[in-house]
């Protein structure tokens with residue numbers, strides 16, 4: 001029996017970043033609902049004591065909450081019966097030099113939990129920015145194992161959340177902005193022993209491509225392409241890191257994730273399709289062998305890193321046939337839905353009709369139809385390209401309501417000008433080769449620098465958006481939906497919001513101490529339903545705040561796009577927990593009181 005999967009089915013827990021293996025971020029709880037959500041009040045809160053961006057969410061498992069932070073990647077365990085006292089804390093020592101090679105702030109996307117098996121205790125697994133992976137005893141915080149996964153000296157860092165499926169830990173990688181060749185690694189959760197590693201580029205033996213790869217869709221490409229779609233040895237510094245969110249289907253035994261952008265960003269320096277960057281993978285969890293790989297953006301010209309969340313659903317297709325689906329809103333402005341048993345592309349819709357880099361995606365060939373006007377090339381200043389390099393969707397982890405068959409997408413509405421330049425590769429240094437200027441998309445206000453985000457309800461079968469609302473800034477962190485007919489999300493300017501999931505109507509909001517780039521979670525403890533959010537502005541959109549930069553093209557173009565952000569919020573990480581009328585542990589007047597003997 002898979003205890004982790006069983007645990008994830010109880011609404012007492014939110015034991016993985018995606019909530020369950022399908023990563024649907026959906027809670028069946030209804031105590032908080034569209035009628036009473038306006039009565040949400042703070043039940044308790046916790047400061048992490050750290051600045052910089054706080055991504056992902058805390059985990060709730062077996063009566064405890066586990067909270068992670070940005071670098072130096074501290075962890076705090078709280079007992080939900082009395083969160084006024086810290087149960088244990090882990091403050092790892094790591095090499096601060098790693099900070100300088102992280103591309104987009106010193107974020108971390110969260111922890112993984114494994115419930116133990118009687119012999120090995122329950123574990124918290126975490127990544128450190130400097131490339132190490134650590135497993136802690138979930139009851140005591142003691143280190144159980146520690147291994148090195150990435151070498152920050154060549155620019156390879158870890159911001160990705162570990163994903164545990166069954167008894168395997170999957171660890172991605174970062175560093176494509178420094179020419180790091182991306183890989184996914186599987187470890188035994190009990191010992192940290194490596195089970196397999198699959199690269200995004202290079203020979204099939206490294207990419208773990210076998211004879212039956214892409215059998216259902218040979219036109220996606222099969223053998224030898226991880227080297228032949230590159231010039232010379234360019235694949236060795238070709239990127240394809242994977243720092244986003246993964247999903248797993250015990251039925252197919254496939255794990256699903258995306259590889260990121262090719263390096264460098266300047267496309268002139270790497271002719272070819274650059275496989276297998278920008279690819280949706282379905283791999284056998286136990287062996288790592290790829291069953292399918294679908295490359296969304298061959299020969300990327302815009303940094304549309306394909307690492308965004310993979311969300312699994314069971315729905316009837318247009319012909320009424322029940323299908324096992326995988327839905328993925330990509331950076332490139334297209335939301336893709338595949339048959340997850342074999343990778344067959346079913347639909348590819350624009351996240352917003354303002355996407356101009358592609359006219360459409362040809363479902364038969366799987367290829368995007370480019371508009372050359374919005375391509376990028378040497379000696380050319382590309383203007384008004386939509387989406388920007390941040391994508392119309394970045395690292396936010398969103399939700400799917402299986403009853404309504406609707407996805408709730410937090411969206412960026414950002415476009416850009418882009419001018420490439422040549423540069424040499426030097427290990428451990430930035431290897432980008434483009435100057436970017438980003439600004440609000442056509443539905444925003446370019447003069448004011450606002451209208452950079454949207455929230456949308458999307459049906460993957462009809463391709464229709466049920467509703468959509470504009471936001472002042474990008475909705476960077478993602479959404480959580482509940483059977484109470486509400487969808488929750490945090491905003492970069494620091495609002496926690498609840499909307500009616502049928503209509504999008506705003507039902508409640510609360511101003512947090514800092515902006516949000518993490519995702520909300522919902523759980524119950526002793527009969528009370530809670531909403532929790534990790535706040536702390538930063539990430540790529542927050543680099544201007546983190547490093548106090550003035551040049552609008554600094555932070556790879558983020559500073560110009562988010563020039564208004566500093567007028568709304570400042571750094572500072574923490575967790576805010578809400579319940580109806582604030583009920584919860586603090587109802588007990590004695591909690592937190594000092595009683596002398």
Ligand SMILES: O=C(O)c1cc(C(=O)O)c2c(n1)C(=O)C(=O)c1cc(C(=O)O)[nH]c1-2
Nearest residue numbers: 104107159174175176177241243305539540
């Ligand atoms: O290519 C990479 O390895 C890599 C890593 C990361 C990261 O580790 O945070 C980001 C990106 N790329 C990236 O392209 C990007 O847009 C981005 C946004 C963020 C963030 O946390 O806000 N990280 C990253």
